[in-house]
Amino acid sequence: MASIIVAESGQSRPRTIPLFKKVTTFGSEDENDVVLGGTGIDDYHAQVVFDGRDFIISVSGWTKSVTINGKKRRTHVLEDGDEIGIGDCRIRFSLYDEKPAVQADPSVGLQVDVLRRLVSFSERLMGTTEIQQLLVDLLDQVVETTNADKGFIILVRDDGFSVRVARDSDKNSLKDADLAMSDSIVEKVIRTREPVIVSDALKDDEFSMSQSVVNLKLCSVMCVPLIARGELLGVIYVGNDNVVNLFTVAKLEVLKVYAGQAALIIRNALLVNELQLDNQRLKAEIDSRNFGDIIGSSDSMRDIFRKIDKIATTDISVLVQGETGTGKELIAKEIHARSGRKAGPFVVINCGAIPENLLESELFGHTRGAFTGAVATVLGKFQVADKGTLFLDEIGELPLNLQVKLLRAIQERQVTKVGDTRPEKVDIRIVAATNRVLQDEVKAGRFREDLYYRLNVITLTLPPLCERGDDVILIARYLLKKYSGEFGGKARDFTREGIRAIRKHRWPGNIRELENRIKKAVVFADGPLVGPAELDLDVGLVQHVLSLADAKEEFQREYIEKVLRMNDGNRTKTARDLGVDPRTIFRHLERERDGEGGPEGDEV
Numbered sequence: 001m002a003s004i005i006v007a008e009s010g011q012s013r014p015r016t017i018p019l020f021k022k023v024t025t026f027g028s029e030d031e032n033d034v035v036l037g038g039t040g041i042d043d044y045h046a047q048v049v050f051d052g053r054d055f056i057i058s059v060s061g062w063t064k065s066v067t068i069n070g071k072k073r074r075t076h077v078l079e080d081g082d083e084i085g086i087g088d089c090r091i092r093f094s095l096y097d098e099k100p101a102v103q104a105d106p107s108v109g110l111q112v113d114v115l116r117r118l119v120s121f122s123e124r125l126m127g128t129t130e131i132q133q134l135l136v137d138l139l140d141q142v143v144e145t146t147n148a149d150k151g152f153i154i155l156v157r158d159d160g161f162s163v164r165v166a167r168d169s170d171k172n173s174l175k176d177a178d179l180a181m182s183d184s185i186v187e188k189v190i191r192t193r194e195p196v197i198v199s200d201a202l203k204d205d206e207f208s209m210s211q212s213v214v215n216l217k218l219c220s221v222m223c224v225p226l227i228a229r230g231e232l233l234g235v236i237y238v239g240n241d242n243v244v245n246l247f248t249v250a251k252l253e254v255l256k257v258y259a260g261q262a263a264l265i266i267r268n269a270l271l272v273n274e275l276q277l278d279n280q281r282l283k284a285e286i287d288s289r290n291f292g293d294i295i296g297s298s299d300s301m302r303d304i305f306r307k308i309d310k311i312a313t314t315d316i317s318v319l320v321q322g323e324t325g326t327g328k329e330l331i332a333k334e335i336h337a338r339s340g341r342k343a344g345p346f347v348v349i350n351c352g353a354i355p356e357n358l359l360e361s362e363l364f365g366h367t368r369g370a371f372t373g374a375v376a377t378v379l380g381k382f383q384v385a386d387k388g389t390l391f392l393d394e395i396g397e398l399p400l401n402l403q404v405k406l407l408r409a410i411q412e413r414q415v416t417k418v419g420d421t422r423p424e425k426v427d428i429r430i431v432a433a434t435n436r437v438l439q440d441e442v443k444a445g446r447f448r449e450d451l452y453y454r455l456n457v458i459t460l461t462l463p464p465l466c467e468r469g470d471d472v473i474l475i476a477r478y479l480l481k482k483y484s485g486e487f488g489g490k491a492r493d494f495t496r497e498g499i500r501a502i503r504k505h506r507w508p509g510n511i512r513e514l515e516n517r518i519k520k521a522v523v524f525a526d527g528p529l530v531g532p533a534e535l536d537l538d539v540g541l542v543q544h545v546l547s548l549a550d551a552k553e554e555f556q557r558e559y560i561e562k563v564l565r566m567n568d569g570n571r572t573k574t575a576r577d578l579g580v581d582p583r584t585i586f587r588h589l590e591r592e593r594d595g596e597g598g599p600e601g602d603e604v
Helices: 106-125 131-146 184-192 211-215 249-289 301-313 328-337 356-364 400-412 438-443 449-455 471-487 497-506 512-524 548-566 571-578 582-593
Strands: 004-009 014-016 022-029 046-050 055-059 066-068 071-073 075-077 083-086 089-094 148-157 160-168 196-198 219-227 231-240 318-321 346-350 386-394 429-433 458-461
Touching: 022 211, 055 066, 066 249, 066 582, 131 148, 131 160, 131 249, 160 231, 184 196, 184 211, 184 219, 184 231, 211 231, 231 249, 249 438, 301 328, 301 458, 328 386, 328 429, 356 400, 438 449, 438 497, 471 497, 471 512, 548 571, 548 582, 571 582
Parallel strands: 318 429, 318 458, 346 386, 386 429
Antiparallel strands: 004 014, 004 089, 022 046, 046 055, 055 075, 066 071, 066 083, 083 089, 148 160, 148 231, 196 219, 219 231
16 A cells, blocks of 8 residues: 655654545644644645546645655656655655565455545536535445445534435435434434444444434444534444344445545535525625615615605706715616616716817717817717716816806707807706715805706715615625626635724725725635735724724814804803803813913803
8 A cells, every 4th residue: 555654853753654545635734634743834735646546746725835856846646765845844655565565455455446436436526516416426326335225424404413315225215314313323423523333233232222223223334424624514324234244344444435535525515505505695685785786775875765766757957976986877877777768878978087178079079170180070978868868977077168068058958069050959867976065166166056056956965885884795795706707716705804894994985995905805815715915904994993982072072173163262152052061161172272272262
């Protein structure tokens, strides 16, 4: 039998380990088949796979390597006498027994035969993720390999265990298996995680009265745990009802080898099945919280949705306000999609992205020869949007001289191309959006008041992402699923720390920032879970959370300062407005002034 001789730094004697499994793992974690101590060794560093003919060593990740006879390798077909280096450990591979020949152990030949069959069977099973059919095929193979009369696969649940598959040697399903298997043998294997063999059940002191032995009239039993990566998934239980076919220790060793590989296959299938269910639950959750293409269930967004439902069927002008990246264009699209104009075009123009000398032409079109480079007559966005909706994004960026022409076009519902004198009628609905406070722009003289009131018949103010509660997690999971699919990424969900970081971050760039961070995380994630590191969310980027008492004190301080400014520093009037004793204001000012005099101008 092939084996390895392991020499570790600090150990006086090397270890000899036989390679009888299909897959033998090497690393520093206790879950590995060969646990290595020393430097330069990762948790799961490498594995040796027996494919029925060759033993092949390979590393577990792109950043790892091993040395074979002094040369770095990522994968290598081992030959007798090869020297393997993993970190500072030295391992010699031996294809043959080094001890003098002794009487052949018939179990070795049986194990090799089982390994060959297991390799073929594993390749076939790895092609399916339908868990029930996989368990059926698996159990049929186990029953055939061990020459059992019947077999059971029992999986562990939160509230105990249950029989998932029960089959006989003719590949028929057994009825009432759960009743027959409420059993002390199974309970012992689950409790101890150690295999049990009852070679002759009728003479066994411990298990002769076991419920499965009695109910199934068994003469011999084997039960082994299914353990993958340290997790107990369940057990494989096989039994014979003929005294001439009693199980032996050699058969138990065969079943243990088989169960070791079978557990990995079952674990993969369960993970895929769980992932499919999670995706279905996520889709159902998103669908239940969707408003068209908009995801959200916070109170502020539900209020927006209610308003959209009421205004969508009218032709009333709508102004959408909100910070950059809050999804103003999505709101405009949803208004259009729910309106009587949904069969018409939805046309977008970004008023802040087009040079001023070209913006009038973009809005209203131009005739051939109207200016240098005008080689043909071109329709503007107003004409293109006829019978549909025109979305004027970043309307606050529109130059004053064009605001007059825009106002006239909206009022009269007709436009004139640059270089033309004939007006053209247009039938459109206007939805505008801005991240500026237009009232302040009007006061500053940068935006026409008459245009403001023409656009601002209905205002929808979108809340920033940080004020939308759990919407941020729902949107993050939706985006992660979307871009993992688009980019072929491994990421499927967030770690607890990742969820916590997403909740606490202020998201100054709102949904656009969240989307960009998730795109990057999908590209750089090495595993299925995304944490704060992949999202570039660390302590410096996460908002500091105040205690409730501190938050209350901070709000009171800011509010007192605000009212003081409104009252030009008059403390007595401020105390009267706030309904508090004037001494409260004085104490506040004493704490704040840090040695400087307080505001002047008190009145009695």
